[in-house]
Amino acid sequence: MDNIKHYILFPSYNTGLALEGFLKKEKIKYTIVPTPRELSTCCGISIQYNKADEERISEIVKVNSIDIIGFYSLQKEYKDLYLGQNKE
Amino acid sequence: MADYRELWTSLNMDLEKHDQLCEVLPELYGGVYLTQENRPEGMNYFNFVVSEVHGLRIAELDKHRKEGGKVLGTFCVFVPDEVILAANAISVGLCGGSQFWVPDGEKVLPRNMCPLIKAAVGAKISGTCPYFQSCDMLVGETTCDGKKKAWEILNEYVPVHVMDLPQMKRTKDYAMWMDEIKIFIEKVEELTGNKITVDNLKKAIEVCNAKRRALKRLYNFRKITPSPISGLDALLISQISFYDDPVRFTEKVNELCDELEERAKEMKAEGKKRIMITGTPMALPNWKLHHIIENLPAEVVVEETCTGTRYFENEVDAEGETIEALIKNMADRYLNINCACFTPNDGRVEDVLRYAEEYKVDGVIYYNLSFCHTYSVEYKKVEEALKKAGIPIMNIETDYSTEDSGQIKTRVEAFLEMI
Amino acid sequence: MRKVYVDNAATTFPKPKEVSMAMCEYIEGVGGNVGRGTYESSYEAGRVLFETRELLCNRFNFNNPLNVVFTSNITESLNTIIKGYLRAGDHVLVSSMEHNAVIRPLNSELMNGVGVTKVNCRKDGTLDVLEFEKAVKSNTKLVVMTHASNVCGTIMPVKEVGEICKKNNIPFVLDSAQSAGVLDVDFNEFNLSALAFTGHKGLLGPQGVGGFLIKDDFAKKIRPLKEGGTGSFSEDEAQPEILPDKFECGTLNMPGIYGLNASLKYIENKGIKNIREYEEELTKAFLNKILNIEGVALSGIQGAEGRTSVFSLNFKTLDNSEAAFILDREFGIMTRVGLHCAPSAHKTLGTFPSGSVRVSFGQFNTLEDVDYVASSLLKTIKGV
Numbered sequence: 003m004d005n006i007k008h009y010i011l012f013p014s015y016n017t018g019l020a021l022e023g024f025l026k027k028e029k030i031k032y033t034i035v036p037t038p039r040e041l042s043t044c045c046g047i048s049i050q051y052n053k054a055d056e057e058r059i060s061e062i063v064k065v066n067s068i069d070i071i072g073f074y075s076l077q078k079e080y081k082d083l084y085l086g087q088n089k090e
Numbered sequence: 091m092a093d094y095r096e097l098w099t100s101l102n103m104d105l106e107k108h109d110q111l112c113e114v115l116p117e118l119y120g121g122v123y124l125t126q127e128n129r130p131e132g133m134n135y136f137n138f139v140v141s142e143v144h145g146l147r148i149a150e151l152d153k154h155r156k157e158g159g160k161v162l163g164t165f166c167v168f169v170p171d172e173v174i175l176a177a178n179a180i181s182v183g184l185c186g187g188s189q190f191w192v193p194d195g196e197k198v199l200p201r202n203m204c205p206l207i208k209a210a211v212g213a214k215i216s217g218t219c220p221y222f223q224s225c226d227m228l229v230g231e232t233t234c235d236g237k238k239k240a241w242e243i244l245n246e247y248v249p250v251h252v253m254d255l256p257q258m259k260r261t262k263d264y265a266m267w268m269d270e271i272k273i274f275i276e277k278v279e280e281l282t283g284n285k286i287t288v289d290n291l292k293k294a295i296e297v298c299n300a301k302r303r304a305l306k307r308l309y310n311f312r313k314i315t316p317s318p319i320s321g322l323d324a325l326l327i328s329q330i331s332f333y334d335d336p337v338r339f340t341e342k343v344n345e346l347c348d349e350l351e352e353r354a355k356e357m358k359a360e361g362k363k364r365i366m367i368t369g370t371p372m373a374l375p376n377w378k379l380h381h382i383i384e385n386l387p388a389e390v391v392v393e394e395t396c397t398g399t400r401y402f403e404n405e406v407d408a409e410g411e412t413i414e415a416l417i418k419n420m421a422d423r424y425l426n427i428n429c430a431c432f433t434p435n436d437g438r439v440e441d442v443l444r445y446a447e448e449y450k451v452d453g454v455i456y457y458n459l460s461f462c463h464t465y466s467v468e469y470k471k472v473e474e475a476l477k478k479a480g481i482p483i484m485n486i487e488t489d490y491s492t493e494d495s496g497q498i499k500t501r502v503e504a505f506l507e508m509i
Numbered sequence: 510m511r512k513v514y515v516d517n518a519a520t521t522f523p524k525p526k527e528v529s530m531a532m533c534e535y536i537e538g539v540g541g542n543v544g545r546g547t548y549e550s551s552y553e554a555g556r557v558l559f560e561t562r563e564l565l566c567n568r569f570n571f572n573n574p575l576n577v578v579f580t581s582n583i584t585e586s587l588n589t590i591i592k593g594y595l596r597a598g599d600h601v602l603v604s605s606m607e608h609n610a611v612i613r614p615l616n617s618e619l620m621n622g623v624g625v626t627k628v629n630c631r632k633d634g635t636l637d638v639l640e641f642e643k644a645v646k647s648n649t650k651l652v653v654m655t656h657a658s659n660v661c662g663t664i665m666p667v668k669e670v671g672e673i674c675k676k677n678n679i680p681f682v683l684d685s686a687q688s689a690g691v692l693d694v695d696f697n698e699f700n701l702s703a704l705a706f707t708g709h710k711g712l713l714g715p716q717g718v719g720g721f722l723i724k725d726d727f728a729k730k731i732r733p734l735k736e737g738g739t740g741s742f743s744e745d746e747a748q749p750e751i752l753p754d755k756f757e758c759g760t761l762n763m764p765g766i767y768g769l770n771a772s773l774k775y776i777e778n779k780g781i782k783n784i785r786e787y788e789e790e791l792t793k794a795f796l797n798k799i800l801n802i803e804g805v806a807l808s809g810i811q812g813a814e815g816r817t818s819v820f821s822l823n824f825k826t827l828d829n830s831e832a833a834f835i836l837d838r839e840f841g842i843m844t845r846v847g848l849h850c851a852p853s854a855h856k857t858l859g860t861f862p863s864g865s866v867r868v869s870f871g872q873f874n875t876l877e878d879v880d881y882v883a884s885s886l887l888k889t890i891k892g893v
Contacts, residue, residue, distance in 0.1 A: 032134070034134045034135075083492065262622065
């Protein structure tokens with residue numbers, strides 16, 4: 003459970019930045035991350051968000067007609083490529 | 091990373107090999123940066139930049155070139171960006187911070203050589219760096235022996251203009267450097283077809299100074315205990331400053347600083363040891379040492395390196411009525427950089443001592459890329475001065491491979507316990 | 510139409526008739542080159558040449574005729590000294606009223622590692638001597654200053670500056686373009702190391718001849734700008750070190766020197782005090798008139814003291830260039846409009862980049878000319 007991360011994927015970074023603008027305004031916490039390879043190679047950026055905010059974000063996407071690819075969840079553990087350990 | 095295959099193809103890149111890089115980088119970035127806790131919101135812009143590192147900026151360079159503009163690649167903080175900007179060209183600092191490129195570099199360069207140089211040459215030869223592929227001209231300089239000779243090889247792939255940086259800082263050397271800047275101006279005018287005037291040069295100086303001010307503002311926050319921004323994040327920002335759009339970058343750094351002002355008020359000290367790193371530069375995506383240090387109870391609060399204070403300290407005086415006066419101002423600012431390729435270089439020891447005090451440093455780690463003679467010889471003087479001032483220092487000589495990471499971690503741990 | 514020439518700051522016109530007579534005499538009667546032949550006319554020319562050096566020594570209170578060097582004009586003199594003397598690491602001090610003949614070579618010298626400080630003058634062009642003294646640095650190796658501004662006529666405190674230079678052991682070079690032949694220019698009193706002059710302004714000679722007077726110890730440190738045949742030491746392929754040969758090579762402007770010889774004698778006979786007082790009379794008369802003309806503003810010193818007969822005028826209701834054009838076409842008055850090769854001075858006076866219309870009276874202007882110019886100015890303004 004702990005290692006599941008939630009991402010929103012975009013067709014282009016412009017839509018990503020558009021959504022970011024709204025999230026900032028609504029003071030919803032988010033992080034821009036490189037799209038995990040496992041999910042797609044479409045657009046470089048994804049927005050990582052907290053599951054609890056998913057409903058609010060969906061609403062914003064609908065109301066403002068933001069063209070996203072979708073919401074995705076992924077069991078994600080970052081590897082420490084320097085020290086060879088797994089990190090959360 | 092994003093998929094910009096068409097663009098990359100038009101840049102004559104080796105797509106297959108590049109794909110390998112694309113696999114690794116998001117993973118590396120995630121493991122080093124996204125695992126940090128409580129990062130400032132303002133770092134989202136820089137996350138974005140890294141996520142789009144071979145996409146957005148490359149597309150911007152491509153658009154600029156399609157409109158007739160030129161792109162110049164640089165490798166050193168001595169190259170006056172002001173001249174490039176004044177001619178309406180784009181300046182990009184070219185990397186060389188990953189082991190990925192070293193084997194290709196070693197095809198044409200000797201093994202016993204600085205990894206940064208091997209990686210830079212390797213990045214070009216392998217056709218896996220779209221920044222290299224986007225350059226119309228490279229600007230080299232006669233700083234160290236390695237780079238000095240490497241230009242001869244790079245020149246076979248893309249035209250390189252070499253600036254003859256003096257070895258000393260006597261008055262006649264200043265005159266020589268002014269002449270080199272003048273020659274560089276002529277070269278850039280020839281390449282771009284644009285005339286550099288007092289007006290556009292002054293504007294370019296202002297843009298560069300604004301960026302320097304923003305970085306200085308950022309670093310000033312790191313003087314606080316605890317620092318409201320991690321050493322890793324500050325390093326990333328410094329690395330990005332070499333190639334991102336200067337006006338946009340400056341704006342984003344200032345926005346981040348506004349946030350840090352508030353953060354600084356709320357943060358509580360966690361007893362982390364405050365570390366200064368001094369020495370050779372860390373090109374993108376070389377995050378190894380910072381990552382190791384900051385995964386221990388320590389924070390890197392300042393870097394006396396070219397990817398640190400040496401990049402932004404001191405502004406260019408924008409007052410002057412003629413090109414000659416502005417060239418003199420640029421020469422004055424740039425020759426003031428205390429790189430070990432100069433002799434003597436007492437200014438650097440003074441800088442290190444001053445930063446140790448300003449940033450309230452508990453210990454200093456001397457970072458020496460392998461085979462770098464100028465910096466490794468200077469270690470003795472820096473060590474003596476710090477010992478006299480009662481500040482502990484340890485010396486790490488390393489390259490880009492991960493083989494010695496465990497060893498470095500152990501040594502740093504021991505060092506932290508000692509200080 | 511009546512023609513009135515008031516551009517004497519650029520060059521004096523007319524010249525005393527003795528000047529053209531002397532020049533003709535040389536070309537038609539003498540013609541020999543100096544120092545190159547052993548025939549009588551060559552000696553004759555050589556004698557006149559030497560006499561001219563002596564006349565210049567008298568004019569400027571200098572004691573060594575062989576240390577008088579001829580060049581083609583004062584710009585060449587200033588370039589020779591500035592470029593020949595300065596080395597990397599040197600610092601030079603000038604005022605902010607200097608002519609481009611000083612400013613431009615110094616700008617180039619920046620690239621040779623020379624530092625330059627322009628001490629800012631007040632809005633009327635006057636220099637605060639204390640400010641100047643404060644600007645002296647430990648590596649200040651040269652001071653160059655104009656005696657009087659070619660834009661607004663302000664006279665600089667060169668005697669006091671000379672004292673500061675003497676105290677600090679700094680060579681002082683004077684630009685006498687606007688003062689020679691009118692004001693007292695005293696090499697010794699001003700503690701000069703070199704005095705640059707031109708023949709065709711206040712000295713009333715022809716264009717194409719100028720030069721400088723220089724002390725031995727200063728001359729030793731200057732690399733010559735030009736090298737070539739001197740009519741001496743011809744077996745040697747290196748430029749000689751002795752004066753004036755070191756800085757004089759190639760054929761001199763002999764007709765010009767004959768003309769200058771005549772004009773210097775003219776000034777001696779007339780008496781420089783009389784010349785100066787006459788110009789002061791014209792100055793007072795003109796000031797009385799124009800200070801009452803609405804629609805034209807005078808830059809620099811508003812009174813008659815501490816200035817020459819050079820006036821920098823700004824038209825309030827019309828473009829300066831247009832005014833100068835009208836003055837010439839409608840009234841036959843010849844002025845100079847623009848920046849007068851002294852952008853730095855205009856910046857100090859507050860008339861940059863628009864420049865001004867310069868009116869400068871000379872020996873051969875009359876009080877009627879002054880009246881005529883003043884009334885024409887008024888008509889020009891009203892006519893618009």
